Amino acid sequence: MNTDQRERFEDRLxxxxxxxxxxxxAAAPAEVEQPRAVPVRPVRWRPRLALAVGxxxxxxxxxVVLPSVLGGDSAYAVARQEDGTIRVExxxxxxxxxxxxxxxxxxxxxxxxxxxxGQVCRQPRYAEAAAGAMAGGSGGGGPGGDSGGExxxxxxxxxxxxxxxxxxxxxxxxETLVIATAGRQSLSAIEVxxxxxxxxxxxxVSAEDQRPVRPGGPTR
Amino acid sequence: xxxxxxxGDLRRIAREAxxxxxxxxxxxxAVQRFIARRVGDPHLAADLTxxxxxxxxxxxxxxxxxxxxxxxWLFGVARNVxxxxxxxxxxxxxxxxxxxxxxxxxxxxxxxxxxxIDAESHARRLYEAMDQLPEGERAVLELVALDGLPVSDAxxxxxxxxxxxxxxxxxxxxxxxxxxxxxxTGIATPTEVLP
Numbered sequence: 001m002n003t004d005q006r007e008r009f010e011d012r013l014x015x016x017x018x019x020x021x022x023x024x025x026a027a028a029p030a031e032v033e034q035p036r037a038v039p040v041r042p043v044r045w046r047p048r049l050a051l052a053v054g055x056x057x058x059x060x061x062x063x064v065v066l067p068s069v070l071g072g073d074s075a076y077a078v079a080r081q082e083d084g085t086i087r088v089e090x091x092x093x094x095x096x097x098x099x100x101x102x103x104x105x106x107x108x109x110x111x112x113x114x115x116x117x118g119q120v121c122r123q124p125r126y127a128e129a130a131a132g133a134m135a136g137g138s139g140g141g142g143p144g145g146d147s148g149g150e151x152x153x154x155x156x157x158x159x160x161x162x163x164x165x166x167x168x169x170x171x172x173x174x175e176t177l178v179i180a181t182a183g184r185q186s187l188s189a190i191e192v193x194x195x196x197x198x199x200x201x202x203x204x205v206s207a208e209d210q211r212p213v214r215p216g217g218p219t220r
Numbered sequence: 221x222x223x224x225x226x227x228g229d230l231r232r233i234a235r236e237a238x239x240x241x242x243x244x245x246x247x248x249x250a251v252q253r254f255i256a257r258r259v260g261d262p263h264l265a266a267d268l269t270x271x272x273x274x275x276x277x278x279x280x281x282x283x284x285x286x287x288x289x290x291x292x293w294l295f296g297v298a299r300n301v302x303x304x305x306x307x308x309x310x311x312x313x314x315x316x317x318x319x320x321x322x323x324x325x326x327x328x329x330x331x332x333x334x335x336x337i338d339a340e341s342h343a344r345r346l347y348e349a350m351d352q353l354p355e356g357e358r359a360v361l362e363l364v365a366l367d368g369l370p371v372s373d374a375x376x377x378x379x380x381x382x383x384x385x386x387x388x389x390x391x392x393x394x395x396x397x398x399x400x401x402x403x404x405t406g407i408a409t410p411t412e413v414l415p
Contacts, residue, residue: 009266009321009329010248016319017244017273018237024277025235104284107379111282172356172378172388174300176282197300198279 078102081165089163090190093181103177107168110177113202117188121180121202126195162190170194182207230290234280244273247294252336254298257343257366258306262333263322268305270321272298288376295363296377303355349396357392360385 075092076099086106090099096112103110113121166177171194178193180202233240251272252265259265275297283293325333337344343366350358363374375385 006328009324009326009333010252012324013248013270013273013319013321014241014244016270016324017277018240020274020277020319021233021235021237021240025237100284104379107381109284109379168380168384169356172380173303173359174296174378197304198275198297199282200278201281 075099076102078106080106084168086166086168087163088166090179090181093183099179108166108171108177109175110179111199111202112179113204114181114183115202115204117182118207119182119204120191120207122205125178125200125202126193126197164192166194230283230293231281234277240277243276243290247291248273251294251298252333253340254295254367255302256333256336256340258302258347260337260341260344262330262337263325264305265333265337266321266325266329268301268321270319270324271305272301274319275301288373292369292373292377295367295369299359299362299377303359350392353392353395357388357395360388361392361396364389 075090075094077087077089077091078099079087081087086103086108088099088103093114096114099112100110103112115121162181171177173196175194175196176199178191178195178199180191182189229239230243233243248269252269255265255268255272259268276294279297283290288296347362347366350361353361359378360371360374363369363377364371369377371385371389372382374389375382378385380388
Protein backbone atom coordinates (compact mmCIF):
# COMPACT_ATOMS: atom_id res chain seq x y z
CA MET A 1 0.00 0.00 0.00
CA ASN A 2 1.08 3.57 -0.43
CA THR A 3 3.39 5.29 1.92
CA ASP A 4 1.52 8.54 2.30
CA GLN A 5 -0.04 9.17 5.65
CA ARG A 6 -3.64 9.86 4.77
CA GLU A 7 -6.15 7.15 5.42
CA ARG A 8 -7.12 5.59 2.17
CA PHE A 9 -9.87 3.40 0.84
CA GLU A 10 -7.66 0.38 1.29
CA ASP A 11 -7.19 1.16 4.97
CA ARG A 12 -10.89 1.64 5.60
CA LEU A 13 -11.70 -1.51 3.72
CA UNK A 14 -9.16 -3.42 5.79
CA UNK A 15 -10.82 -2.23 8.99
CA UNK A 16 -14.21 -3.37 7.77
CA UNK A 17 -12.88 -6.72 6.61
CA UNK A 18 -11.04 -7.32 9.87
CA UNK A 19 -14.37 -6.90 11.61
CA UNK A 20 -15.86 -9.62 9.45
CA UNK A 21 -12.97 -11.92 10.31
CA UNK A 22 -13.33 -11.09 13.99
CA UNK A 23 -17.04 -11.86 13.86
CA UNK A 24 -16.30 -15.23 12.36
CA UNK A 25 -13.63 -15.94 14.94
CA ALA A 26 -15.99 -15.03 17.73
CA ALA A 27 -18.60 -17.39 16.43
CA ALA A 28 -18.41 -20.94 17.61
CA PRO A 29 -17.38 -23.47 14.98
CA ALA A 30 -21.00 -24.54 14.78
CA GLU A 31 -22.01 -20.96 14.10
CA VAL A 32 -20.11 -20.28 10.95
CA GLU A 33 -21.38 -17.16 9.35
CA GLN A 34 -23.59 -17.79 6.40
CA PRO A 35 -22.78 -16.34 3.04
CA ARG A 36 -24.67 -13.51 1.52
CA ALA A 37 -28.24 -14.58 1.25
CA VAL A 38 -28.49 -16.04 -2.17
CA PRO A 39 -31.27 -18.43 -2.86
CA VAL A 40 -30.17 -21.89 -3.66
CA ARG A 41 -32.33 -24.76 -4.52
CA PRO A 42 -33.41 -26.42 -1.34
CA VAL A 43 -32.16 -29.88 -0.85
CA ARG A 44 -34.74 -32.56 -0.70
CA TRP A 45 -33.85 -35.05 1.89
CA ARG A 46 -36.06 -37.83 0.78
CA PRO A 47 -35.26 -41.29 -0.43
CA ARG A 48 -35.79 -40.53 -4.03
CA LEU A 49 -34.25 -38.67 -6.86
CA ALA A 50 -35.08 -35.04 -6.41
CA LEU A 51 -33.55 -33.40 -9.41
CA ALA A 52 -30.73 -33.60 -11.81
CA VAL A 53 -27.89 -31.24 -12.24
CA GLY A 54 -28.48 -28.97 -15.18
CA UNK A 55 -25.90 -29.76 -17.77
CA UNK A 56 -25.19 -26.19 -18.67
CA UNK A 57 -26.15 -24.73 -15.35
CA UNK A 58 -23.09 -22.60 -14.84
CA UNK A 59 -23.02 -22.09 -11.16
CA UNK A 60 -26.42 -23.50 -10.56
CA UNK A 61 -26.89 -25.32 -7.38
CA UNK A 62 -28.72 -28.49 -7.92
CA UNK A 63 -29.04 -31.65 -6.02
CA VAL A 64 -29.83 -35.25 -6.33
CA VAL A 65 -30.98 -37.26 -3.40
CA LEU A 66 -31.24 -40.94 -3.70
CA PRO A 67 -31.20 -43.97 -1.58
CA SER A 68 -28.42 -46.40 -1.44
CA VAL A 69 -27.12 -49.39 0.33
CA LEU A 70 -23.63 -50.56 0.96
CA GLY A 71 -21.90 -52.24 -1.92
CA GLY A 72 -18.51 -52.84 -3.40
CA ASP A 73 -15.25 -53.22 -1.64
CA SER A 74 -13.58 -49.84 -2.01
CA ALA A 75 -15.13 -46.68 -0.68
CA TYR A 76 -15.34 -44.89 -3.99
CA ALA A 77 -14.37 -45.04 -7.61
CA VAL A 78 -13.59 -42.10 -9.85
CA ALA A 79 -12.81 -42.71 -13.48
CA ARG A 80 -12.42 -40.67 -16.60
CA GLN A 81 -14.49 -42.15 -19.38
CA GLU A 82 -13.80 -42.28 -23.07
CA ASP A 83 -16.01 -39.31 -23.82
CA GLY A 84 -14.08 -37.19 -21.34
CA THR A 85 -16.72 -37.22 -18.66
CA ILE A 86 -15.90 -38.36 -15.19
CA ARG A 87 -17.90 -40.99 -13.42
CA VAL A 88 -18.02 -40.97 -9.65
CA GLU A 89 -19.27 -43.87 -7.65
CA UNK A 90 -19.64 -43.78 -3.89
CA UNK A 91 -19.96 -47.18 -2.31
CA UNK A 92 -19.11 -46.53 1.26
CA UNK A 93 -19.07 -43.39 3.34
CA UNK A 94 -15.45 -43.32 4.30
CA UNK A 95 -12.39 -41.41 3.15
CA UNK A 96 -14.04 -38.18 2.08
CA UNK A 97 -10.61 -36.57 1.87
CA UNK A 98 -9.43 -39.26 -0.49
CA UNK A 99 -12.37 -38.68 -2.76
CA UNK A 100 -11.71 -34.92 -2.72
CA UNK A 101 -8.08 -35.52 -3.65
CA UNK A 102 -8.97 -37.88 -6.44
CA UNK A 103 -11.47 -35.43 -7.92
CA UNK A 104 -8.95 -32.61 -7.63
CA UNK A 105 -6.47 -34.67 -9.62
CA UNK A 106 -9.02 -34.76 -12.38
CA UNK A 107 -9.61 -31.03 -12.24
CA UNK A 108 -12.78 -31.02 -10.20
CA UNK A 109 -12.62 -29.03 -6.98
CA UNK A 110 -14.84 -30.82 -4.51
CA UNK A 111 -16.12 -30.55 -0.98
CA UNK A 112 -17.13 -33.91 0.37
CA UNK A 113 -18.79 -34.43 3.73
CA UNK A 114 -20.06 -37.69 5.14
CA UNK A 115 -22.56 -37.19 7.91
CA UNK A 116 -24.40 -39.56 10.24
CA UNK A 117 -27.92 -40.63 9.42
CA GLY A 118 -30.49 -37.94 9.83
CA GLN A 119 -28.07 -35.07 9.43
CA VAL A 120 -27.47 -32.66 6.59
CA CYS A 121 -25.24 -29.68 6.05
CA ARG A 122 -26.90 -26.47 7.04
CA GLN A 123 -28.04 -24.51 4.03
CA PRO A 124 -27.25 -22.24 2.42
CA ARG A 125 -23.61 -23.15 2.00
CA TYR A 126 -23.20 -21.72 -1.46
CA ALA A 127 -22.53 -18.07 -1.94
CA GLU A 128 -23.62 -17.61 -5.50
CA ALA A 129 -26.46 -18.71 -7.67
CA ALA A 130 -26.24 -18.65 -11.40
CA ALA A 131 -27.72 -16.27 -13.85
CA GLY A 132 -31.06 -17.81 -14.43
CA ALA A 133 -29.50 -21.19 -14.81
CA MET A 134 -31.38 -23.13 -12.22
CA ALA A 135 -31.91 -25.80 -14.76
CA GLY A 136 -32.72 -29.38 -14.32
CA GLY A 137 -35.09 -30.26 -11.62
CA SER A 138 -37.48 -32.96 -12.39
CA GLY A 139 -39.75 -33.09 -9.42
CA GLY A 140 -38.60 -36.46 -8.38
CA GLY A 141 -38.10 -39.92 -9.67
CA GLY A 142 -39.32 -42.94 -7.90
CA PRO A 143 -37.29 -44.67 -5.23
CA GLY A 144 -34.27 -46.08 -6.87
CA GLY A 145 -34.90 -44.00 -9.91
CA ASP A 146 -32.12 -44.63 -12.28
CA SER A 147 -31.78 -41.46 -14.20
CA GLY A 148 -31.50 -37.86 -13.26
CA GLY A 149 -32.30 -36.34 -16.54
CA GLU A 150 -30.47 -34.02 -18.75
CA UNK A 151 -27.08 -33.56 -20.22
CA UNK A 152 -24.07 -35.35 -19.00
CA UNK A 153 -24.98 -35.06 -15.39
CA UNK A 154 -26.79 -38.20 -14.52
CA UNK A 155 -27.35 -39.72 -11.18
CA UNK A 156 -27.82 -43.41 -10.90
CA UNK A 157 -28.64 -45.76 -8.18
CA UNK A 158 -27.81 -49.27 -9.02
CA UNK A 159 -25.82 -52.14 -7.69
CA UNK A 160 -25.95 -50.73 -4.22
CA UNK A 161 -24.02 -47.56 -4.76
CA UNK A 162 -24.69 -44.02 -5.78
CA UNK A 163 -23.03 -42.79 -8.92
CA UNK A 164 -23.12 -39.77 -11.15
CA UNK A 165 -21.32 -38.41 -14.16
CA UNK A 166 -19.68 -35.02 -14.45
CA UNK A 167 -18.32 -32.91 -17.26
CA UNK A 168 -15.00 -31.33 -16.28
CA UNK A 169 -15.75 -28.37 -18.53
CA UNK A 170 -18.55 -27.38 -16.18
CA UNK A 171 -15.96 -26.73 -13.54
CA UNK A 172 -13.78 -24.54 -15.70
CA UNK A 173 -14.63 -21.24 -14.10
CA UNK A 174 -14.27 -22.07 -10.48
CA GLU A 175 -17.32 -24.16 -9.83
CA THR A 176 -17.14 -26.62 -7.01
CA LEU A 177 -18.68 -30.04 -6.67
CA VAL A 178 -20.39 -30.42 -3.33
CA ILE A 179 -21.19 -33.86 -2.03
CA ALA A 180 -22.85 -34.55 1.29
CA THR A 181 -24.10 -37.91 2.37
CA ALA A 182 -25.93 -39.37 5.31
CA GLY A 183 -25.36 -42.80 6.72
CA ARG A 184 -22.89 -44.41 9.03
CA GLN A 185 -21.55 -47.20 6.86
CA SER A 186 -23.95 -47.40 4.02
CA LEU A 187 -25.31 -44.43 2.19
CA SER A 188 -28.82 -43.56 3.18
CA ALA A 189 -28.94 -40.33 1.23
CA ILE A 190 -26.68 -38.21 -0.89
CA GLU A 191 -26.72 -34.63 -2.04
CA VAL A 192 -24.69 -33.67 -5.08
CA UNK A 193 -24.47 -30.07 -6.19
CA UNK A 194 -22.45 -28.05 -8.65
CA UNK A 195 -22.07 -24.57 -7.26
CA UNK A 196 -20.38 -21.38 -8.18
CA UNK A 197 -18.36 -19.32 -5.78
CA UNK A 198 -17.32 -20.02 -2.23
CA UNK A 199 -18.65 -23.02 -0.35
CA UNK A 200 -18.88 -22.81 3.38
CA UNK A 201 -17.70 -25.67 5.56
CA UNK A 202 -20.45 -28.14 6.33
CA UNK A 203 -22.27 -27.44 9.57
CA UNK A 204 -24.20 -30.60 10.42
CA VAL A 205 -27.78 -30.01 11.44
CA SER A 206 -30.74 -32.30 11.82
CA ALA A 207 -32.34 -33.13 8.52
CA GLU A 208 -35.68 -32.32 10.13
CA ASP A 209 -34.56 -28.75 10.67
CA GLN A 210 -33.44 -28.39 7.10
CA ARG A 211 -36.62 -29.38 5.33
CA PRO A 212 -37.04 -27.19 2.32
CA VAL A 213 -39.51 -24.40 2.70
CA ARG A 214 -40.72 -24.76 -0.81
CA PRO A 215 -40.02 -28.32 -1.76
CA GLY A 216 -39.68 -29.15 -5.35
CA GLY A 217 -39.47 -25.71 -6.84
CA PRO A 218 -36.50 -23.66 -7.81
CA THR A 219 -36.11 -20.64 -5.65
CA ARG A 220 -35.57 -18.46 -8.63
CA UNK B 221 -0.99 -11.48 -6.50
CA UNK B 222 2.56 -12.56 -6.14
CA UNK B 223 3.32 -16.09 -5.25
CA UNK B 224 4.84 -15.53 -1.91
CA UNK B 225 2.17 -16.39 0.58
CA UNK B 226 2.54 -19.41 2.70
CA UNK B 227 -0.10 -21.80 1.49
CA GLY B 228 -0.44 -23.67 4.71
CA ASP B 229 -1.53 -20.58 6.58
CA LEU B 230 -4.22 -19.51 4.19
CA ARG B 231 -6.98 -21.22 6.08
CA ARG B 232 -6.17 -19.08 9.10
CA ILE B 233 -7.16 -15.86 7.41
CA ALA B 234 -10.85 -16.63 7.80
CA ARG B 235 -10.49 -16.60 11.57
CA GLU B 236 -7.42 -14.57 12.43
CA ALA B 237 -7.55 -10.88 11.69
CA UNK B 238 -3.76 -10.59 11.83
CA UNK B 239 -3.26 -13.32 9.28
CA UNK B 240 -5.94 -11.78 7.12
CA UNK B 241 -4.25 -8.38 7.24
CA UNK B 242 -0.96 -9.82 6.03
CA UNK B 243 -2.72 -11.49 3.13
CA UNK B 244 -4.76 -8.38 2.36
CA UNK B 245 -1.81 -6.00 2.34
CA UNK B 246 0.12 -8.32 0.10
CA UNK B 247 -2.62 -8.64 -2.47
CA UNK B 248 -4.94 -5.64 -2.35
CA UNK B 249 -3.16 -3.71 -5.08
CA ALA B 250 -3.12 -6.66 -7.41
CA VAL B 251 -6.81 -7.30 -6.77
CA GLN B 252 -7.61 -3.69 -7.60
CA ARG B 253 -5.67 -3.85 -10.83
CA PHE B 254 -7.38 -7.12 -11.64
CA ILE B 255 -10.73 -5.37 -11.22
CA ALA B 256 -9.64 -2.24 -13.11
CA ARG B 257 -8.92 -4.46 -16.10
CA ARG B 258 -12.58 -5.42 -16.05
CA VAL B 259 -14.66 -2.63 -14.58
CA GLY B 260 -14.79 1.00 -15.67
CA ASP B 261 -16.98 2.40 -12.91
CA PRO B 262 -14.91 3.34 -9.85
CA HIS B 263 -17.80 2.87 -7.44
CA LEU B 264 -18.51 -0.59 -8.73
CA ALA B 265 -14.78 -1.33 -8.63
CA ALA B 266 -14.74 -0.41 -4.94
CA ASP B 267 -17.73 -2.65 -4.25
CA LEU B 268 -16.12 -5.52 -6.09
CA THR B 269 -12.85 -5.09 -4.24
CA UNK B 270 -14.79 -5.55 -1.02
CA UNK B 271 -16.71 -8.47 -2.53
CA UNK B 272 -13.52 -10.26 -3.52
CA UNK B 273 -12.04 -10.08 -0.05
CA UNK B 274 -15.31 -11.06 1.60
CA UNK B 275 -15.31 -14.07 -0.72
CA UNK B 276 -11.73 -14.76 0.33
CA UNK B 277 -12.80 -14.81 3.97
CA UNK B 278 -15.77 -17.01 3.18
CA UNK B 279 -13.83 -19.55 1.20
CA UNK B 280 -10.37 -19.57 2.76
CA UNK B 281 -11.18 -22.59 4.89
CA UNK B 282 -11.90 -24.55 1.77
CA UNK B 283 -8.48 -23.74 0.34
CA UNK B 284 -6.41 -26.76 -0.51
CA UNK B 285 -2.76 -26.43 -1.47
CA UNK B 286 -3.02 -28.98 -4.25
CA UNK B 287 -5.27 -26.60 -6.15
CA UNK B 288 -2.54 -24.01 -6.50
CA UNK B 289 -0.67 -21.53 -4.39
CA UNK B 290 -2.58 -18.74 -2.63
CA UNK B 291 -1.92 -16.17 -5.35
CA UNK B 292 -3.41 -18.40 -8.00
CA TRP B 293 -6.25 -19.34 -5.71
CA LEU B 294 -6.95 -15.63 -5.25
CA PHE B 295 -7.08 -15.17 -9.02
CA GLY B 296 -9.72 -17.85 -9.13
CA VAL B 297 -11.78 -16.28 -6.34
CA ALA B 298 -11.56 -12.83 -7.92
CA ARG B 299 -12.51 -14.17 -11.33
CA ASN B 300 -15.55 -15.92 -9.89
CA VAL B 301 -16.71 -12.79 -8.11
CA UNK B 302 -16.31 -10.69 -11.24
CA UNK B 303 -17.91 -13.28 -13.50
CA UNK B 304 -20.90 -13.58 -11.19
CA UNK B 305 -21.30 -9.83 -11.17
CA UNK B 306 -21.04 -9.71 -14.94
CA UNK B 307 -23.81 -12.26 -15.30
CA UNK B 308 -25.98 -10.42 -12.81
CA UNK B 309 -25.46 -7.09 -14.48
CA UNK B 310 -26.38 -8.67 -17.80
CA UNK B 311 -29.75 -9.20 -16.20
CA UNK B 312 -29.82 -5.69 -14.80
CA UNK B 313 -29.10 -6.81 -11.28
CA UNK B 314 -26.48 -5.89 -8.80
CA UNK B 315 -26.40 -8.00 -5.69
CA UNK B 316 -25.96 -6.10 -2.48
CA UNK B 317 -22.66 -7.25 -1.09
CA UNK B 318 -22.14 -7.69 2.59
CA UNK B 319 -19.82 -4.72 2.53
CA UNK B 320 -20.46 -1.67 0.37
CA UNK B 321 -17.00 -0.73 -0.80
CA UNK B 322 -18.18 2.50 -2.41
CA UNK B 323 -19.25 3.85 0.96
CA UNK B 324 -15.59 3.80 1.99
CA UNK B 325 -14.40 6.07 -0.83
CA UNK B 326 -13.41 9.68 -0.48
CA UNK B 327 -12.52 12.13 -3.24
CA UNK B 328 -8.84 11.23 -3.27
CA UNK B 329 -9.65 7.55 -3.44
CA UNK B 330 -11.95 8.16 -6.37
CA UNK B 331 -9.20 10.01 -8.20
CA UNK B 332 -6.80 7.11 -7.59
CA UNK B 333 -9.36 4.59 -8.70
CA UNK B 334 -10.08 6.53 -11.88
CA UNK B 335 -6.39 6.77 -12.65
CA UNK B 336 -6.01 3.04 -12.19
CA ILE B 337 -9.04 2.42 -14.38
CA ASP B 338 -7.73 4.75 -17.08
CA ALA B 339 -4.42 2.94 -17.10
CA GLU B 340 -6.18 -0.32 -17.84
CA SER B 341 -8.44 0.89 -20.61
CA HIS B 342 -6.88 -1.36 -23.24
CA ALA B 343 -7.37 -4.41 -21.11
CA ARG B 344 -10.93 -3.42 -20.37
CA ARG B 345 -11.82 -3.13 -24.03
CA LEU B 346 -10.41 -6.58 -24.58
CA TYR B 347 -12.43 -7.84 -21.64
CA GLU B 348 -15.58 -6.40 -23.16
CA ALA B 349 -14.76 -7.94 -26.51
CA MET B 350 -14.70 -11.33 -24.83
CA ASP B 351 -18.44 -11.22 -24.29
CA GLN B 352 -18.98 -13.29 -27.39
CA LEU B 353 -16.82 -16.16 -26.14
CA PRO B 354 -18.03 -19.27 -24.38
CA GLU B 355 -17.33 -19.07 -20.67
CA GLY B 356 -14.70 -21.80 -20.60
CA GLU B 357 -12.63 -20.24 -23.35
CA ARG B 358 -13.13 -16.79 -21.98
CA ALA B 359 -11.85 -17.88 -18.59
CA VAL B 360 -8.52 -18.98 -20.03
CA LEU B 361 -8.13 -15.95 -22.26
CA GLU B 362 -8.84 -13.58 -19.39
CA LEU B 363 -6.18 -15.03 -17.17
CA VAL B 364 -3.57 -15.25 -19.90
CA ALA B 365 -4.18 -12.14 -21.98
CA LEU B 366 -5.55 -9.82 -19.32
CA ASP B 367 -3.75 -10.92 -16.23
CA GLY B 368 -0.52 -12.18 -17.72
CA LEU B 369 -0.57 -15.66 -16.26
CA PRO B 370 1.33 -18.43 -18.02
CA VAL B 371 -1.08 -20.89 -19.59
CA SER B 372 -0.08 -23.55 -17.10
CA ASP B 373 -0.95 -21.26 -14.20
CA ALA B 374 -4.27 -20.33 -15.77
CA UNK B 375 -5.02 -24.03 -16.09
CA UNK B 376 -4.40 -24.55 -12.40
CA UNK B 377 -6.54 -21.59 -11.44
CA UNK B 378 -9.35 -23.09 -13.47
CA UNK B 379 -8.71 -26.65 -12.42
CA UNK B 380 -8.20 -27.93 -15.95
CA UNK B 381 -5.31 -29.57 -17.76
CA UNK B 382 -2.73 -27.34 -19.37
CA UNK B 383 -3.32 -28.98 -22.73
CA UNK B 384 -7.01 -28.24 -22.41
CA UNK B 385 -6.23 -24.64 -21.51
CA UNK B 386 -4.04 -24.27 -24.59
CA UNK B 387 -6.81 -25.57 -26.82
CA UNK B 388 -9.28 -23.14 -25.33
CA UNK B 389 -6.84 -20.28 -25.63
CA UNK B 390 -6.28 -21.06 -29.25
CA UNK B 391 -10.00 -21.16 -29.94
CA UNK B 392 -10.62 -17.96 -28.05
CA UNK B 393 -7.89 -16.11 -29.88
CA UNK B 394 -9.10 -17.36 -33.22
CA UNK B 395 -12.62 -16.14 -32.48
CA UNK B 396 -11.47 -12.73 -31.35
CA UNK B 397 -8.82 -12.20 -33.97
CA UNK B 398 -11.12 -10.82 -36.58
CA UNK B 399 -12.21 -8.13 -34.17
CA UNK B 400 -8.81 -7.22 -32.85
CA UNK B 401 -5.97 -5.57 -34.64
CA UNK B 402 -2.96 -7.83 -34.42
CA UNK B 403 -0.30 -6.66 -32.07
CA UNK B 404 3.28 -7.77 -31.83
CA THR B 405 2.66 -9.74 -28.68
CA GLY B 406 -0.53 -11.36 -29.80
CA ILE B 407 -3.82 -10.09 -28.55
CA ALA B 408 -2.57 -9.39 -25.08
CA THR B 409 -1.86 -5.80 -25.98
CA PRO B 410 -4.20 -4.82 -28.75
CA THR B 411 -3.56 -1.38 -30.10
CA GLU B 412 -7.04 -1.04 -31.38
CA VAL B 413 -9.91 -3.10 -30.32
CA LEU B 414 -13.52 -2.62 -31.13
CA PRO B 415 -15.22 -0.52 -33.75
